[in-house]
Each structure stands twice: as C-alpha cells, then as structure tokens.
Amino acid sequence: MTAPGAQAIQIDGLRVSFGDFVAIPQLTFIARYGEVHGVIGPNGAGKTTMLDVITGKTRPKAGTVRLDGKVDLLGMDEPAIALAGVGRKFQKPSVFEALSVRENLETALRLKPRSILAEIRSWADPRRGTRVAEVLEEIGLSDLADTPAGILAHGQKQWLEIGMLLMQRPKLLMLDEPVAGMTEEETRHTADLVRRLRSPERAVLVIEHDMAFVEEIADRVTVLHEGNPIFEGRMADARQDPLVRQVYLGR
Ligand SMILES: Nc1ncnc2c1ncn2[C@@H]1O[C@H](COP(=O)(O)OP(=O)(O)OP(=O)(O)O)[C@@H](O)[C@H]1O
Numbered sequence: 001m002t003a004p005g006a007q008a009i010q011i012d013g014l015r016v017s018f019g020d021f022v023a024i025p026q027l028t029f030i031a032r033y034g035e036v037h038g039v040i041g042p043n044g045a046g047k048t049t050m051l052d053v054i055t056g057k058t059r060p061k062a063g064t065v066r067l068d069g070k071v072d073l074l075g076m077d078e079p080a081i082a083l084a085g086v087g088r089k090f091q092k093p094s095v096f097e098a099l100s101v102r103e104n105l106e107t108a109l110r111l112k113p114r115s116i117l118a119e120i121r122s123w124a125d126p127r128r129g130t131r132v133a134e135v136l137e138e139i140g141l142s143d144l145a146d147t148p149a150g151i152l153a154h155g156q157k158q159w160l161e162i163g164m165l166l167m168q169r170p171k172l173l174m175l176d177e178p179v180a181g182m183t184e185e186e187t188r189h190t191a192d193l194v195r196r197l198r199s200p201e202r203a204v205l206v207i208e209h210d211m212a213f214v215e216e217i218a219d220r221v222t223v224l225h226e227g228n229p230i231f232e233g234r235m236a237d238a239r240q241d242p243l244v245r246q247v248y249l250g251r
C-alpha cells in the first residue's frame, strides 16, 4: 500500500548532456501516487530525455532518481528498473501482430524472469485469467479479446500496448505522446482510458503536445523548457502563465 500523494518518483539534481550539449541542466521533479501528471513543453525541451533517464536508457551526468522515496534507479539497468515497477510506452505500438489481443496480454505477464516450474504454475493460476479480464475491461477491448492484434486500428493497438504495461501493475506508468496520430474519436477514448488509470497505487506520467487532451487528463502539469521546469500546477493556470505562453503556448 502507498500513502495517497506519496512520491512515486523523485528526481533531484539531474543533469543530462550529449557531448557538449546540455539537454537537462539541473532538474528537480516529483510525480505522486494517485495522480496523472502531464509533462509538456516545446520540441527539444527534454521531456523524452527525462523518461529515458527514468527507464535507464540514458545515463545522466549527475543526480538521483528515486522510486518510492528509496531505490535510486540510476544504479539499476533497464530490465531491473522495469521489474521495480516502471512501465513505459513508446509512441510506436509494438504488439505481437499474429497473436490475439488476449494472448498479447498473457505474454506481457511472462516478461518477469522466473523458473520454468514457476512459469508453468503461473499459467495454471486462475488469477492470471482474472487479471487478463480486468485489463481487457480497463482498456475497453473485451469484445476484441480473440481478434489478432495485427488487424486492430492504430488507436486500438495503442490501448492494447497500455494494457500490456498494466499487466505488470506498474507503480509508475509513462506514456510518450499517446494520442499522436490518433483520430478525434480515438483521442477521446484514450482520454477516458487515461483518466481511469488514476489509482492510489500508481503514478501516471503523460507527455503530450495535444493541450486539450492534457487538460482533460492531467491533475497537474509540469512545463519543461530547455530542460528546466518553468511551471508546475494546473493546466488551466499554465495557459495563463506569461512565461509558458511566451515559450510554448503563445506560438
Ligand atoms: N541521444 C541523443 N544524442 C544527442 N542529442 C540528443 C539525444 N537525445 C536527445 N537529444 C537532444 O536533447 C534535446 C532534448 O530532446 P528530447 O527528445 O528530450 O526532447 P522532447 O522534449 O521530447 O521533444 P519533442 O517534443 O520534440 O519530442 C534535444 O535538443 C535533442 O536533440
């Protein structure tokens, strides 16, 4: 159990550079359980880089990234960070096209390394089927459970991939531009889905350029500019903030 509002992820003094180029000079950032946290800002602001650091893909020059206020993720590799409860969705869906929606979700549970015996037991475990059914419901694809993922629409593939992440019950779920390339209808459905992802056991981080979408889903937004947080608060207030308007929204 986690205390409501407790820190899921806490970034301190983070510095990321690529050669001579400093993408993030010195970042402090907190995402809390029970919240959907939007991260917005102009192209090149360092949003994806921040996710890359959290997931272990990019190594920073300095700083700490703590999950649950304790483990420093920077001492861990990518698979260990994923196992610790960090799930991340990239923009391009990567579902197994030949497998059904249900099978894709089942596969997602198998990614934890375990003994073959434990693996076989887990397949027989009725809780497994229950979890798949829960997630199917959560992503709104129950009716398509037996459909091959390859014939799903773009939006449906994205929801399936969110479902695959949910199978692992991540403490921190991060979505990078989840509605890019979606129709209006798909974007609306995704907003509903993301709102339903809010849970006391989970923090959700969403990077997105679609401001109407962010306003619908986010409890809180951080505006990044050149790797610095220039605003944190409600989206409605970000829209009124002079600096935010100047560097991002006013364009
Ligand atoms: N591997 C890398 N090597 C060199 N430069 C990089 C690398 N990754 C990111 N950058 C640079 O770091 C800066 C931040 O990039 P990042 O992808 O984090 O921006 P972003 O906020 O996600 O932008 P966008 O909204 O366009 O996705 C950019 O100037 C980018 O060119």
Ligand SMILES: [Mg+2]
Pocket: 047, 048, 049
């Ligand atoms: Mg990006």
